[in-house]
Amino acid sequence: MGKNLTKRSEDYSKWYNELVVKADLAENSAVRGCMVIKPYGFAIWEKMQAELDKKFKETGHENAYFPLFVPKSLFEAEEKNAEGFAKECAVVTHYRLKTDPDNEGKLIVDPEAKLQEELVVRPTSEAIIWNTYKGWIQSYRDLPLLINQWANVVRWEMRTRLFLRTAEFLWQEGHTAHATKEEAIAEADLINNLYATFVENFLAVPVIKGLKTESERFAGADETFCIEALMQDGKALQAGTSHFLGQNFAKAFDVKFATKEGKQEYVWATSWGVSTRLMGALIMTHSDDQGLVLPPNLAPYQVVIVPIYRNQEQLDAISQVANEIVNDLRLHNVSVKFDNRDTHKPGWKFNEYELKGVPLRIGIGPKDLEKRTVELARRDTLTKEFVPKEDVVKTVVQLLKEIQDNLYNKAKDYRDSHITAVQNFDEFKEVLETKGGFISAHWDGTNETENKIKELTKATIRCIPLDNPKEDGICVYSGAQSTQRVLFAKAY
Amino acid sequence: MGKNLTKRSEDYSKWYNELVVKADLAENSAVRGCMVIKPYGFAIWEKMQAELDKKFKETGHENAYFPLFVPKSLFEAEEKNAEGFAKECAVVTHYRLKTDPDNEGKLIVDPEAKLQEELVVRPTSEAIIWNTYKGWIQSYRDLPLLINQWANVVRWEMRTRLFLRTAEFLWQEGHTAHATKEEAIAEADLINNLYATFVENFLAVPVIKGLKTESERFAGADETFCIEALMQDGKALQAGTSHFLGQNFAKAFDVKFATKEGKQEYVWATSWGVSTRLMGALIMTHSDDQGLVLPPNLAPYQVVIVPIYRNQEQLDAISQVANEIVNDLRLHNVSVKFDNRDTHKPGWKFNEYELKGVPLRIGIGPKDLEKRTVELARRDTLTKEFVPKEDVVKTVVQLLKEIQDNLYNKAKDYRDSHITAVQNFDEFKEVLETKGGFISAHWDGTNETENKIKELTKATIRCIPLDNPKEDGICVYSGAQSTQRVLFAKAY
Ligand SMILES: [Zn+2]
Ligand SMILES: [Zn+2]
Secondary structure, three states, X not given: OOOOOOOOOOOHHHHHHHHHHHOOOEEEOOOOOXXXXXXXXXHHHHHHHHHHHHHHHHOOOEEOEOOOEEEHHHHOOOHHHHHHXXXXXXXXXXXXXXXXXXXXXXEEEOOOOEEEEEEEEOOOOHHHHHHHHHHHOOEHHHOOEEEEEEEEEEOOOOOOEOOOEOOEEEEEEEEEEEOOHHHHHHHHHHHHHHHHHHHHHOOOOOOEEEEOOHHHOOOOOOEEEEEEEEOOOOOEEEEEEEEEEEOHHHHHOOOEEEOOOXXXXXXXXXXXXXXXXXXXXXXXXXXXXXXXXXXXXXXXXXXXXXXXXXXXXXXXXXXXXXXXXXXXXXXXXXXXXXXOOOOOOHHHHXXXXXXXXXXXXXXXXXXXXXXXXXXXXXXXXXXXEEEEXXXXXXXXXXXXHHHHHHHHHHHHHHHXXXXXXXXXXXXXXXXXXXXXXXXXXXXXXXXXXXHHHHHHHOOEEEEEEOOOOOOOEEOOOOOOEEOOEEEEEOEO | OOOOOOOOOOOHHHHHHHHHHHOOXXXXXXXXXXXEEOHHHHXXXXXXXXXXXXXXXXXXXXXOEOOOEEEHHHHOOOHHHHHHHHHHOOEEEEOOEEEOOOOOOOEEEOHHHEEEEEEEEOOOXXXXXXXXXXXXXXXXXXXXXXXXXXXXXXXXXXXXXXXXXXXXXXXEEEEEEEOOHHHHHHHHHHHHXXXXXXXXXXXXXXXXXXXXXXXXXXXXXXXXXXXXXXXXXXXXXXXXXXXXXXXXXXHHOOXXXXXXXXXXXXXXXXXXXXXXXXXXXXXXXXXEOXXXXXXXXXXXXXXXXXXXXXXXXXXXXXXXXXXXXXXXXXXXXXXXXXXXXXXXXXXXXXXXXXXXXXXXXXXXXXXXXXXXXXEEEEOOOOOEEEEEHHHHHHHHHHXXXXXXXXXXXXXXXXXXXXXXXXXXXXXXHHHHHHOOOEEEEEOOOOHHHHHHHHHHHOOEEEEEEOOOOOOOEEXXXXXXXXXXXXXXXXXX
């Protein structure tokens, strides 16, 4: 009956891998680095998609779809972007297989079906999209162009981990075009805020909004906004990014527009995305040694009802009560599953739903029928209480809200207590090794120092927080003058 | 102000291509055979997706996601399936680009990054999914397994057309596993019915449900259910297919389950899909020489309001009325757009929304304000009427229903009058060349005859209708005995 889950304190990384598989979220596939997202995991991702999609549309964005493949000549047009992704590209070189003359029933790549120009499987779609925008944008009347797509992308990573870093992943990528620099920056900032609000309110994961340093920016961006979260093991995770692309892609693809005054100008761009990586952030922030812990706002079902019975007569009586509760909960927009399968015992089910992180479990047995109560168990606190039947719905609705808040507050307390200001490099290293989390330190603003610190400690600058107070100080590494602290951490 | 759209009677195929582009549905991309689905076209596809997804879930299916790539060794495991798709496979052979030493700023495929085993970009996912199911199915308790995925697939077609036949397309593919043959057949039939109901009620396209002949079956299927529609040019279009796969994939991937009695048996399978091809069926069934005609159930906005004004004062007064109507329509779940842009003239807008197939257009000018009326124009009949302002909502709600029905009935009348029973091959050829449509003819049941007819006339057997009456006769081509008529047509 145990879950045989490695404890977080023993091996956090192993705990994560086991949890993802055992909670039926995802598993590795036969394709190196590519995952299968299982129905339970996909149902959570669908809830994320639905909410984000709604928010994108409310802010004036429309969905579209662009090709999976990028011809090599387009891919290389924006040089920095191409350079940044070239090493991770899956490349289609042929368009046909044929039967192997030497090996019956086997297929080989048909050497006669070689493509004249190789096709890159999109690692990101700026190139193909800006090549398309060239045909869509002529005048200021065509701007702003606010488009998003939900798609799969491929980046050939050498070391992969379910959800966190996979060769293929699912994401949304927004690509917008604007008449002015100010508008484009405002859009990148708007979306970064939209991401932050979504991640905090739905994933219950607190984030820090900031800017990336030059060396951590998206390849081809002039500025990258980001949201950074902190996992339970003290490592940071970049949960979303929103890029101000300047006129880099407009210049690479020659996209100009006629202004009201009739001048020809290059268009300003943004792009932004969140991916199935958010699943990793969700899992690692809240889950415990018993398994997954889901915030009610993203749980495929918020409540599960498990009947405890010895015979059919008992099950019938319990089912009557359970079905009343199910109907009443649904009327109150609570998603609920009544698990009346006779192929599994109650103990097995309790265990299963704990592992799967269902926020509330209702147990109903013969004694409950007598006393007109049910047993209500919270996944987040693992506490139980008996509730009179007539109070169930009211209590559930209230608890779901409480659990959502509790998960956020708990994560925020942990995060806040793991932002440590340090004054010198010895302190920096000590905090990094013993406590982990974000380290707030003065930095002299040079790539050189940033790289050196990374080399020595594996910590990177996660972001320059947007709400950073100005503060004179000296760089934690070089001793040079600095005007503000930035956040360092080891990261996923 | 004209739409410069080729007339259907002049060149149906040209009319279609122009319409798709001019109505902002899709366009060709820089990648051979791959399309860009533009926001307006994608909004229609999203409505299709939402309704289908709801129906899949209501019938117990769950969504999941499987890898884009299929290792060649898995791809070739089910021989018929592999054979059927081998000639259309895009193949990934390398996982890295590098800078071209001979050509600054250019990239080449890195010959050192050759994959040990080539990866096929999925043309369909049976292979990768059944290889996964092997790990998911042990016992009868794991069955049925009812899974769907929304995905992109690639089939390297030589001649492509927007929506109808593209190298990459979007679709859903269901893949189910069952304990018995009967259950699997019932599932394939259930889904074929679900497709038929959806296409008739939402696309307003009447379909004939049938079975494919052996030579037209999905590669790897024991039986293929299909729904067949008829386009305005008399050619048939296969709108969806649902396959009973027997135990073919279970055997190829060794997927067995323990029965209740403890025996090991191979699992029974189905797969089924509809794709962005449905967009082609939608467009070709209803549209006219003025442009797209959309059934209200799939229109991104069902009503557009265009103000007709000379000055700001008039616009203000009209806007007040328009906004009242907008709010009231939304309360009645009617989607409506008030186009108050001052960058375009009313005539331009009338033209634009006609081209885009918006079911109802409301025009409001100064005279309407005086008379407290609006002008209501139907896209399907191109008729107009003046309606008292207080009757607008009631009239719109009623007309939307009427338009949906009218489109279906019109298409059904056309379809029904283009099913022609013939007695001999001369008649067959004459009807095919002069009238087109479905030809109902006796067939001797052999591949040989089917192929010969195809060779001579380009007509194929679209299906053996499920509700076919048994009827003795002689084959239209061979003169051999036959027990039923089947439907022939030229097809997309
Ligand atoms: Zn700590
Ligand atoms: Zn006709």
